[in-house]
Amino acid sequence: MAISFKQIEDKLKTEAKGLLETGKVSLVLAYGKGYDEKHPMPYVARRPSDADNIVFNEFCTHNMARYMVRYPAGTKMAVAVKAADSRAVIQLIQEEKVKREDLVLLGIPAYGMKNPKTGETIDSKTTCGLYNPVLYDVLLGEEVHGQPVVSPYDVLAQYEAMDKEARFAFWKKELDKCIRCYACRKACPMCYCDPCFIDQNKPKWGEKSPESAGNLMYHLTRFHHLAGRCIDCGECSRACPVNIPLYLFHKKVAKDCEDMFGQAAGMSVEDKPVLVNFRVDDSDKILE
Amino acid sequence: MSFEPKILGIACNWCTYTGADLAGTTRLQYPQNLRVVRVMCSSRINPSFIFRAFQLGADGVLVGGCHPGDCHYNTGNLYARRRLAVTKKILEFSGMEPGRFRVEWISASEGNKFAEVVTEFTKQIKNLGPQTQFKISQ
Ligand code: SF4
Ligand code: SF4
Ligand code: FES
Numbered sequence: 001m002a003i004s005f006k007q008i009e010d011k012l013k014t015e016a017k018g019l020l021e022t023g024k025v026s027l028v029l030a031y032g033k034g035y036d037e038k039h040p041m042p043y044v045a046r047r048p049s050d051a052d053n054i055v056f057n058e059f060c061t062h063n064m065a066r067y068m069v070r071y072p073a074g075t076k077m078a079v080a081v082k083a084a085d086s087r088a089v090i091q092l093i094q095e096e097k098v099k100r101e102d103l104v105l106l107g108i109p110a111y112g113m114k115n116p117k118t119g120e121t122i123d124s125k126t127t128c129g130l131y132n133p134v135l136y137d138v139l140l141g142e143e144v145h146g147q148p149v150v151s152p153y154d155v156l157a158q159y160e161a162m163d164k165e166a167r168f169a170f171w172k173k174e175l176d177k178c179i180r181c182y183a184c185r186k187a188c189p190m191c192y193c194d195p196c197f198i199d200q201n202k203p204k205w206g207e208k209s210p211e212s213a214g215n216l217m218y219h220l221t222r223f224h225h226l227a228g229r230c231i232d233c234g235e236c237s238r239a240c241p242v243n244i245p246l247y248l249f250h251k252k253v254a255k256d257c258e259d260m261f262g263q264a265a266g267m268s269v270e271d272k273p274v275l276v277n278f279r280v281d282d283s284d285k286i287l288e
Numbered sequence: 289m290s291f292e293p294k295i296l297g298i299a300c301n302w303c304t305y306t307g308a309d310l311a312g313t314t315r316l317q318y319p320q321n322l323r324v325v326r327v328m329c330s331s332r333i334n335p336s337f338i339f340r341a342f343q344l345g346a347d348g349v350l351v352g353g354c355h356p357g358d359c360h361y362n363t364g365n366l367y368a369r370r371r372l373a374v375t376k377k378i379l380e381f382s383g384m385e386p387g388r389f390r391v392e393w394i395s396a397s398e399g400n401k402f403a404e405v406v407t408e409f410t411k412q413i414k415n416l417g418p419q420t421q422f423k424i425s426q
Contacts, residue, residue: 160381164383168421197336206340206343224374227378228374249381252381253381260370260373260374275374278366278370280366284356286369286370287391
């Protein structure tokens with residue numbers, strides 16, 4: 001059964017209007033018109049009349065959890081969340097960046113989302129591959145069922161099988177393309193540090209101009225900072241103007257964290273992020 | 289001339305660094321390829337230190353901390369164990385030879401173990417040859 005994006009859009013509008021009218025929230029993070037159909041934009045509705053500007057279609061890939069951390073603590077807000085986006089919200093709750101009670105989550109079961117750049121359908125190859133939000137207050141539509149369940153880590157096999165030199169060459173070629181526009185960190189719901197380590201001058205962690213060494217430092221450290229936190233929404237890679245498959249590295253680190261610590265990011269508000277946690281009986285084998 | 293690797297050692301003040309001192313005062317012999325930096329705890333080690341060390345020309349990096357359960361700050365090395373395990377995985381997936389990075393728990397009384405680990409790790413790095421992948425060419 002195909003999802004009707006129009007129906008979701010209508011429900012989003014109604015919910016947003018209701019929430020803003022009753023004053024339950026002071027803003028709604030959703031999507032609005034861009035310069036054409038294929039490029040909807042993040043949109044913040046603040047007045048009930050703003051709700052009419054909300055749109056939803058298969059190109060609304062942005063992770064709106066990204067914008068929650070911009071508002072002062074305690075701001076009551078509603079957020080439109082697709083599957084991975086809801087995991088980002090959960091992760092941000094775990095990190096005490098937002099409080100559950102301040103949020104109204106408008107869950108969107110979305111199947112058949114498309115990458116506006118390539119027109120490809122987004123699935124487990126570039127994201128976590130879930131279709132239903134993990135956490136929500138209102139579900140705007142019926143849950144998606146009956147889609148094949150594919151591990152989001154399957155796509156890694158061919159890269160894991162490469163020998164070290166080939167893998168190094170692969171990443172060097174990819175990371176050398178980086179123009180350091182920082183769209184990846186801007187799109188990422190988990191990149192909220194101010195300042196980002198790479199913008200610091202004392203100490204200066206890496207070269208700031210777009211060249212091999214600085215790019216390597218920026219990306220390896222960013223992959224590390226997202227370990228156990230990246231919820232595999234794939235937004236970083238879709239935002240990248242030079243199409244670096246950042247999601248591959250993030251997936252690999254997520255997979256390793258899941259293997260080593262037995263917990264995936266953003267699946268339960270009860271969890272603690274794996275790297276600010278430990279078990280006394282963690283095995284030394286993980287260091288081998 | 290034979291290859292003499294540069295190895296960065298990062299040792300926690302309370303165990304491994306003291307263990308290194310003990311190795312020195314008991315006049316144990318070990319290769320001089322290791323340059324040790326002292327930190328207060330293994331959990332002080334920012335993973336970027338390790339990436340940066342490789343960029344600035346280290347052929348290997350050895351991290352030393354107290355045995356789990358013995359950390360001076362009780363739980364520092366339990367966090368560090370998880371964090372550095374991730375660092376290792378990231379190095380490996382980037383294509384770096386994982387054998388160039390090692391974490392060892394060495395207590396203040398284990399001067400012997402310190403000397404053994406350094407000897408063995410130095411040999412390993414010698415076999416791997418110079419690290420060129422991350423190194424920034426001057
Ligand atoms: S690193 Fe990329 S895939 Fe992971 S949460 Fe951030 S934007 Fe999403
Ligand atoms: S979005 Fe792409 S080009 Fe821009 S900083 Fe990130 S990886 Fe580099
Ligand atoms: S003080 Fe030695 S590891 Fe924490």
